[in-house]
Amino acid sequence: MNPAYVAFEGEHRIGAGDLPEVARAAKQLLDRRKDAAILVFNGRTSALVDIDFRGSVDDVLARLPRLAPAPGEEPAAPTAPRGPGRPKLGVVAREITLLPRHWDWLAQQKGGASVAIRKLIDEARRSSGDKDRTRSAQDAAYRFMTVMAGNRPNYEDAIRALFAHDRRRFATLIADWPADIRDHAIRLAYSDQAD
Structure with missing residues (x-):
């Protein structure tokens, strides 16, 4: 982690x-x-x-x-008046834009639109969780490498290997980079996978 x-x-x-x-x-x-x-x-x-x-x-x-706050930490007490939603549960009211057929479908769902949307999102997160975590790890490694190693040898090839999911080639290409930069880039790129 x-x-x-x-x-x-x-x-x-x-x-x-x-x-x-x-x-x-x-x-x-x-x-x-x-x-x-x-x-x-x-x-x-x-x-x-x-x-x-x-x-x-x-x-x-x-x-x-x-x-x-970090997960499991208590949020700070609000200082401003509360708006819509259930702040103690982390529920925040925001606006979304849908077509009429989407609103019609949501209105027919048990529990109403909010419950149906939350269920859809939870299901999508479960089904694409691994892909999302991999993409987030790649994006974080890319951002870090661009700032800290953009002028290092093999930078462009290392980025290609990162997004091609070629862990062995990625590690080989950055092997000669300074240890702290190399190790952090690897940790970021593959934080979603077991070693």
Whole structure:
């Protein structure tokens, strides 16, 4: 399983874990080396996380973006008035657009439109779960590799091997990359599979 967040300074991984832990490690390095260039990634999606490193470690931690609670964690108490839906259950009302025949079909379903749509989504998630997880892992590896290894030898061929599901060729092509970048790319690309 990938850590929630990962920080790199150049080709070296300097921290991994929850966001405060990673931000603390990054800030401590920046305090020692003002010229350090640090990138923080979401450990599951490889999206870059923007952190304001000005001030003390406590200042940095106080400004961290507020994140959705992890699965099983209690959400923070809402400060604004509640809208439609069942917030305690995680239900949020949003708008969708359907054709009249879709609305007609939904109206005939036991439990109404919301129940029918939730059942359809759950069934689709069950039937395409492996494909979705594989695609998410490939996308995360691609994003990370583009930022951290886009100018490395074999980058383009490695991307082709990644999306061709050729694990052996992928590993061979990136074998000479810096260890932290190589290992993280492999971990991301194949996090959905057992070793």
